Amino acid sequence: MNGGSLGLRTGSYGLLQNINRAIAGGEISKSLSNVRKSSTKMLSGIREKERPLPNAWYRYIGCRKFSMLLLIAFALLVFALGSFVVNKACPVCYLPVDQAIASMPSSSSASPVLxxxxYVLNENPIKSxxxxxSDFGGYPSLKQRNDxxxxxxxxxxxxxxxKGSKPGHGTGFDFDESDLAELQQFHDIIVASAIFGNYDIIQHPQNISEEAKKNIPFYxxxxxETEAFMKNRSILSSSKxxxxxxxxxxxxxxxxxxxxxxxxxxxxxxxxFPNVRYSIWIDGKLQLVVDPYQVLERFLWRQNANFAISRHYRRFDVFVEAEANKAAGKYDNSSIDEQVDFYKKExxxxxxxxxxxxxxxxxxxxxxxKEHIPITNLFTCLWFNEVDRxxxxxxxxxxxxxxxxMTKVDWSINMFLDCERRNFVIQRDSIGFCWILPTFFPCICLDCGIYWFDG
Known part of the structure; x- marks a missing residue:
């Protein structure tokens, strides 16, 4: 989103700069005219120069300031409207919840080749x-990475x-014993999110069916640090x-x-969650506003996919994304350059x-x-290793x-439009306004010949 915002700002500021130059040019012309007029009045004496400025001059300055305020307000309006258009959700047709549930595959998808x-265990990881x-992810060599x-x-x-005997037990990123037992349980579907550093406010899911509330846990x-804040504000009780x-x-x-x-x-x-079939991960800043069964049916089951993610709303090139990250100060520039150069050589x-x-x-x-099968698990493992490296x-x-x-196996990822993502999760800004709202519209499912009203 930052890249889009920067582009809009540049355009707005460019407009202001052009208008400022035009205003400045007008002022210069008026100044030259005033100089010529004043030169004919030089003989009227020094006292003429000491007269107060006429009221018209004050009115001119006031009008100029007012005009500039209007221009600034116009630029801000253009920026806000542009951001709204970029961030707007687009229509997505979901099956009704009962039909989405009926669409869930009875068995896992085949994992190609793998x-x-x-997973590698190493009690004493050493950087070579x-x-x-890291000590948490280990220090795989470049050969191990390539393999x-x-x-x-x-x-x-x-x-x-x-490190440790199992995830969350002496490994770093550790859980309470009571939680460890629960995380081992079988579930067809889970929804998960996280807040670290007390950075976000918990967003409560909406439009969740009774079937989902009963059968799908939300973790x-x-x-x-975040736990302490929640307890101090009486948000979190012993029920967890x-x-x-x-x-x-x-x-x-x-x-x-x-x-x-x-x-x-x-x-x-x-x-x-070693015993889960499907998961939906949403960042802590987002609020889920569509039932999980409907999301899975629309983006996995209907597409015969086992991994789905939205593409960036504006950028589709890694090199452009890297420059946008540097411009926005997302990370140390030299680290970004090192990573991109490494990939370029590959x-x-x-x-x-x-x-x-x-x-x-x-x-x-x-x-x-995501569907949790070996090939998708490998993908997110190796993706994590790159983030760790x-x-x-x-x-x-x-x-x-x-x-x-993809060069090794017949496998692909469903990269859907980001405006479709914005249909089922929304983001609230820091003062509580919701910029992106789900749209209600009639749906026609061409695959199944069903017509209904949804949002």
Missing amino acids: HNLT EPHGG SFDIKESMAVHCGFV MFVDE RVGLWRIVVIHNVPYSDARRNGKVPKLLLHRI GLTPYSEAKLPITSDVPEGCVLI FTSRDQLSFAIVRDKI
């Missing part, structure tokens, strides 16, 4: 090469939680529930950067039509819709991981 995926890694993209029937890869991961959300407190967070801590549940849900090229049917190299990664900007590492896997 059937057995296990200069490129990134992890050589898809085989059975594989063992780094995937976080390298919110928080660190101890806030609305639909079941709060899971994380101890011994592995990173000092809250952004990196947030990548653990986002990309490694299959490690935290063969990453700017996006072009030659990549079709792939429509974008840059995701809007705040929502992940380089910057935490996962938009920069998405394409290289996807493309390397």
